[in-house]
Amino acid sequence: MRRGIWIALGVVAVLIVAGYVTLHSPAVDVWIYKRVANARMDKPIPTLAAPDELSALLCGTGSPMPNPDRAANCTLIAAGDKYYVVDAGQGSDKNFLTWRIDLSKVAGVFITHFHSDHIAELGELRLQTWVAGRKEPLKVYGPPGIEDVVNGFNLAYKHDAEHRVAHHGAKFLPPDAVPLVAVVVPLHDGKAATAFDQDGLRVTAIKVKHDPVVPAYGYRFDFKGHSIVVSGDTAPSENLMLASKGADVLIHEAQSAELVNVLHDALAAHGQSRTAQITHDILTYHTDPKDAAKIANEAHVKLLVFSHVIPVLGFSIAERAFMRGVSDVRPDGVKLGHDGMVITVKADGTIDTSDVN
Numbered sequence: 359m360r361r362g363i364w365i366a367l368g369v370v371a372v373l374i375v376a377g378y379v380t381l382h383s384p385a386v387d388v389w390i391y392k393r394v395a396n397a398r399m400d401k402p403i404p405t406l407a408a409p410d411e412l413s414a415l416l417c418g419t420g421s422p423m424p425n426p427d428r429a430a431n432c433t434l435i436a437a438g439d440k441y442y443v444v445d446a447g448q449g450s451d452k453n454f455l456t457w458r459i460d461l462s463k464v465a466g467v468f469i470t471h472f473h474s475d476h477i478a479e480l481g482e483l484r485l486q487t488w489v490a491g492r493k494e495p496l497k498v499y500g501p502p503g504i505e506d507v508v509n510g511f512n513l514a515y516k517h518d519a520e521h522r523v524a525h526h527g528a529k530f531l532p533p534d535a536v537p538l539v540a541v542v543v544p545l546h547d548g549k550a551a552t553a554f555d556q557d558g559l560r561v562t563a564i565k566v567k568h569d570p571v572v573p574a575y576g577y578r579f580d581f582k583g584h585s586i587v588v589s590g591d592t593a594p595s596e597n598l599m600l601a602s603k604g605a606d607v608l609i610h611e612a613q614s615a616e617l618v619n620v621l622h623d624a625l626a627a628h629g630q631s632r633t634a635q636i637t638h639d640i641l642t643y644h645t646d647p648k649d650a651a652k653i654a655n656e657a658h659v660k661l662l663v664f665s666h667v668i669p670v671l672g673f674s675i676a677e678r679a680f681m682r683g684v685s686d687v688r689p690d691g692v693k694l695g696h697d698g699m700v701i702t703v704k705a706d707g708t709i710d711t712s713d714v715n
C-alpha cells in the first residue's frame with residue numbers, strides 16, 4: 359500500500375516537471391502567442407456607421423491632465439463610410455490602432471483650436487492614415503493659423519516619410535499622398551461659416567468662447583437630415599447654443615468647477631504652486647456640466663454627451679460628483695462620455711450608444 363502511494367506521488371511529480379518544462383519551452387510560448395494574435399485578429403474591423411447613418415466615436419475624452427483612462431481630445435465623425443476626425447489629442451492615435459479603426463477612410467480633419475491637447479497627434483494621424491492606404495493628401499480645416507500647425511507637422515514628419523518610402527517602396531506608400539494640406543476656415547460674419555460641403559455632408563464652423571484663444575471653433579456636422587455638434591473648448595457660448603438648435607447630438611466639453619477647486623487646494627497644500635495656478639486659470643474658459651445641460655436644453659438637442667472631461671475622475675464616486683446637479687437641469691438625454699463610446703444617429707432618427715469594442 360505504502361509502495362503504491364510512493365509510485366503515485368512519483369508519477370505526479372514527473373507530470374508536474376514535464377508540464378513545467380513543456381509550458382516554458384520556446385515552441386509553446388510561440389504557439390500561445392500565435393493563438394492569441396489570431397484570436398485578436400478574428401475580431402471584425404468596426405463599422406462605425408451604415409450608409410444613411412451619422413455617428414461619433416469618442417477617440418479622446420480627456421484633457422491635458424494625465425489620465426490613463428482618457429486620451430486627450432478627439433472625436434471621429436462617421437458620415438456613411440467616410441470618417442472625419444475633430445482634433446487629435448495625445449493618445450488618440452493609440453486608441454485608433456487598439457480599436458482597429460480603418461484609418462484609410464479618414465477624408466478630412468477639423469481642428470477646433472491650437473492648444474496642444476487638440477493637435478498633438480496630427481503627425482501620427484498623417485502617418486497612420488497614409489500607412490492604412492490613404493491615396494491623397496489629407497485636408498486639415500481650422501481657424502487662421504492652421505497653416506503654421508500643418509506646415510510644422512509636415513516638416514517634422516518629412517524624414518520619417520522618406521525613410522518609410524525607402525524601406526517599403528513608393529508603390530506601397532506613395533509619397534505624393536502623405537502631406538497634410540491646411541484649409542483656413544474664415545468666419546465671414548464673425549459667428550459661423552460653412553467649412554465643408556461635399557458628399558452629402560455639410561460642416562459648419564462655429565465661433566465659441568475660449569479667450570484668449572481667438573478664434574476657437576466648434577463644428578456642426580449635418581448629413582442626410584441628422585446632425586452632431588462638437589463644441590470644442592469653450593466657456594458657456596450663446597453662439598454655440600444657437601448653432602446647435604435642433605441637433606440630434608451635442609458633444610460638449612465639461613469641467614466641474616467644484617472638483618477643479620478641490621484639486622487646486624490640494625496642489626497648493628502640497629507645494630505644487632505652478633500646477634495650482636494653472637488649475638485656477640482654467641476656470642475661466644471651460645463649461646460646468648450643469649451649464650452645458652442648460653445649453654443643450656435651450657438648443658433642444660436630443661442627446662448631450664460630455665467629453666473633454668476636467669478634472670481627472672478615475673473612479674465612480676468622482677463621476678457621481680462630476681454629474682451631480684446635472685439631472686436637476688436635464689433629467690434625460692445626457693451621458694458622461696468615455697473613450698470608445700459610439701453615438702449613432704440611425705436612419706430613422708433614433709439615437710443609439712454602444713462601445714467600439
Ligand SMILES: [Zn+2]
Nearest residue numbers: 471473568591
Ligand atoms: Zn483649449
Ligand SMILES: [Zn+2]
Nearest residue numbers: 431473475591
Ligand atoms: Zn482642450
